[in-house]
Amino acid sequence: MAANSSGGGSSDRQRTARQRLSVIAGHLQRPADGDVAVLAAECKAQEADVSGEEKTVPRRRQEIMKWNGWGYSDSRFLFNKKGQAEFTGKRYRLSGMIIPGLKDWFESTFGASLQHKTPATPILNSSAVPPPTLNEALVEELKSTSIPFSHDAEDRVFRAHGHCLHEIFALREGKLGRVPDMVVWPNCHNDVVKIVELACKHNVCLIPYGGGTSVSSALECPREETRSIVSLDTSQMNRILWIDEKNLTAHVEAGIVGQDLERLLNESGYCTGHEPDSMEFSSLGGWVATRASGMKKNIYGNIEDLVVHVKMVTPRGVIEKSCQGPRMSTGPDIHHFIMGSEGTLGVVTEVTMKIRPMPEYQKYGSVVFPNFEQGVACLREVAKQRCAPASIRLMDNEQFKFGHALKPQVSSIFTSFLDGLKKFYITKFKGFDPNHLCVATLLFEGDRERVLQHEKQVYDIAAKFGGLAAGEDNGQRGYMLTFVIAYLRDLGMDYYVIGESFETSVPWDRVLDICRNVKARIVRECKDKGVQFPPLSTCRVTQTYDAGACVYFYFAFNYRGLSDPVHVYEQVEHAAREEILANGGSLSHHHGVGKLRKEWMRETVSDVGIGMLKSVKDYVDPNNIFGNRNLL
């Protein structure tokens, strides 16, 4: 069992390979209770065939990705002829598996039915795409630079949106709004410098595009923009330029997506540890531009903690610091104008990031609590003692049930029997009410000794709050959910169910109240807005800090009988955000503001704050070349 992980003197590559094997073995024959090491990366799509030099994201995204849904074209949920849910493709652990419980959960939670389908428009009708407004002079000059560009309809549509519900919903209906007129693929920092110069010269609007995973309408083309809009796709700037083992830093081009960055670093035995849920597709530049947060921030920090040096190309020129000192007292940190600028000031081209040796050992875990209140109290205590594992997340009862519904079919009768036994034990013996209990999922990382020690410490704290260790399986399934949930939304949309998640951060003593009130507000608003079925309104606490926590809400409903479901959805989400703010929650913990949450910026940062940001924008980009109109 434990023999398969800590690979003392063996090379990194071998170690990785061995860990992988162990995972597969572990999955096939999982002991009921044991400390098997598994890699976090196992939860997301596996790129086993891709060698170090091959990159995930091609210029033509349509070759591997959906145009009107989440992720890879070959991976999706569907209900097969027998009415069983199934996940297609080969990339994920869940791929090719049957998920027997999903249908019942889906139908009973949403009042949905497999009989009532709302299929998406199958293919993108290029003729429906408005013809591009090209700035001929710019096109001419671009041609002479050898920087690739395109005004192909598909290319442009792909870069016209992020993954907000309304964006995807419109695509599924075949509706296209304003799309960029052109896409350029710079290959390096200097290409970007050239493009920005040309854009200024010819007064076109530039919108940086990283991984396209934005959930704040940040990538949407402003309707009022009359200039030619050029989408600057960073995906081909995806090299690690150097690794500095002495200082544990890596200098990386900003277009690299998370999975490539981790994989390439892993090959040298390192990692950044920055793992936002969208890491398969989101880019380093995107993280910097949105102030992203990764699941394992407790060990590695959020993006602002990881960045040592940034280079950004602005209409005024390149902004960067002169050295790589770990901390400086040189007035306001200019990095903080860059981080969170959401593509309004310039293009992040290169970033020096902290790296860490890959952890020797990883272990999932889970704890069941009799109710959400106890769970939150436990997380608070863990934060107080500053002993949070790499990741600790607390799901409420609805999500716990959701997680259960996502259990793939198991072949061994023995396992399911054990499952049954476990459930019986939890619900009956310990007096846990299945309609109240909730579960925390844990991920420990580090050297083996410490992980085990750490684990004990956390479980001991949990026990004080009535928490009961519930095995690694439950934990791992929880993290797996993270990577497939976006695919599940597409499945819902095939059957009249729409939904989305949104997040906030809030002081500890308001966590319970905000969770309760926002969930209740969603239910109330849905009712008021004429939604015919009770919505799914659930939350989880996904990050802990000294002074508060990050809370994530999921909300979905069956829209049968509504004439304008997206509008209803937006009204409810709007109300939910108002509720968050009234409850002392922040406008955003990591998704950013974009255009979706702009209206609350003034009250969030005060008049003077807005003025400060405006004056920076006015100085850096007086002609609004970076005209995506986010934030302000």
Added chain:
Amino acid sequence: MPTPLKIPSCQQRHAAGLMEDETWVDLLKEKKDGCDLSHACRPFNPQTYSGASHCTTAELNAAVLESHFLHRVATEVAMETGVTVKEVKEEARSILEEMSQNLQLGFVRLMGFVLTKVLKRIFTGVFFNMDGLNTLQQAVKENPVILMPNHRSYVDFLVISYILFTYDIPLPVIAAGIPLAGMSIVGEILRRSGAFFIRRSIGSDKLYWAVLSEYVRSIVRGGFAPVEFYVEGLRSRTLKSLTPKLGMMQMVLEPYFKSEVFDITLVPISISYDRVLEESLLVHELLGVPKPKESTAGLLKASRVLQEDYGSMHVNFGRPLSVRQLCEGRINRGHYNLIPRCRTHVDLVQSPTAQEQACVSWIAHRVVRLQEQGSLLGPWPLMACLLLRAPAAVLTGEGLPWRQLREETLWLRRLALDFGALLKFPGQWNNVCCLFSVSDLHRSVVQRKEGRIYLVEEERDIPRKHPLSPEEGVLRTAAPLLMLAAYQNQCLHIFVRPAMLAVAARIAGSTQRDELLAAFCFLQVVFSNEFIFVPGRSHQDFEEACSLLEKCGAVQADRQEVTVAPGGQEVFSFLQELLQPFIHSYQVPRSPFQVLTEKHFLPTVRNKATNLILSGDLGTYEALSSDTQKNALSALRRLEAATKLRNEYKVNLAAVRRIGDALCEWLDRNTFIVLKVLFITASNGSLKAFFFSSLSL
């Protein structure tokens, strides 16, 4: 003797909220068939608030004592007073012990058993609206619920708990005054029925406030049980709604302001009695015979009550109100984001914001208004109005012709219906027996003899050694008159807005809308202790008055003018006369005092009023009522003509002059109000209005 009232021509006749629309269930009828004992022993499985943290009374108390908030206040108190935190906490514990309820189902069953027996004996029916109860049943599952009954009798809350018990609704914990706790056995029984006890005058006792507010908030926050309290603060001795008290209201609303709960549901409950158990007690309290200290023995003496018939009782469970909805646009909860939560609670250090205070007051007033609107009225309050129009001498002397009273009652019934009153079986009032039986029920106040109706003057229990002194004579007549006035008060809320418009029309001497409105608003300021006006709604109240009067055909209104309709004068004079006693009573408190101690205020004023009545200068016995006198004093204070300094009331000459000036200025601008007020009151042969005295001082 006012001329008999004729029925005006009504354009529309709304049968507003008649009893027939709703299913009223008689609790006693239901139970009469079954056995009381088995009822008391029935299984009780209420469906509780879904978000409730199920804890025991002891756990609740422990949580209160261990709360962050209390700890902080205790630390502060310790610092301020120089004792140890431990001692302060010990004190907090004993405060909580004195305060806390100890709801026990067994006791509720016992109470239920006894109560059924008693209720069956004294009431012919205890009605409640089934629809309201069904809605409540639903509401308790969704949010913490606050039950807000009006308070007219000591049996109010027992009956409510009993109804809830019968229909499987979680039993409330009830805020009660500490004197009740002092009644040894009864206090304990009440405690076990869910009552918790609050000291009457808390003043600036910081620790007490802290314990109380944390206790109440904890119950609301955790959905421990529905909280029941009387927003009027006291049992109304005039049977008129009292100006709401805001302390408790603030405490129950706070968890919403601080986003500690998603919503809170307020349920106004209107309780009305055909005949109030404590009727004679009330009157004696008002006349200054001190209120008997609530003792067990006193209650037993009250067992005389059991021999009498009190007609029926109605409990109307109002439509639940969502605090969230009420607060929309009034409270910005985000204001509390920058204050640590254990500090945001109201204590003496951190008093509520103006925004919050205004909202609390507004909600409290609204609830009282809803209680008024939900009260069910029989013929008796209307008859009382009509009886009181006659001079006391007539009522005690030759009496009123019964036929006239009957006709007028039917006339007034129609007017009341037009004004949207909730009347009890109004269709049956024509029936000969109906009004007879009503007057019979009230034979302690009136007597029917040979086609005429008379006031029953008080018997003195003490054997008379010497003839009655004139002062005693006044009191003797005053008692039944005040009782009549109290019953009249039950229906005043229906008429008060139109009546104020009618009076405003008279003082303004104009038909212009804006002038009428100004006069109307002025009257609202003067009488805001007397009647319930929701703050900030003067304009709507005015509009409401106009439209009601229009509806009954008494006025014609357009955008500029409101004029008395042909044939509307009847209604108009009736309404003006309705308010007259109040205007008259308000004159009394003026003359004798420039400086008056609190203790001497009431006796002095009462003597003065008695003398005025004896001299024939004052025709209104209601001026003898201590409640009226207190209200008048409040009005003076509100107008800053009197100030309170420690235990003394002082007439602030400068302020009075300032008001005088202000009024004069107003007078210049509007050239109507004050003089007209003085004019009417003077022309009615009474004393000058109290504001005149202010001016002349």
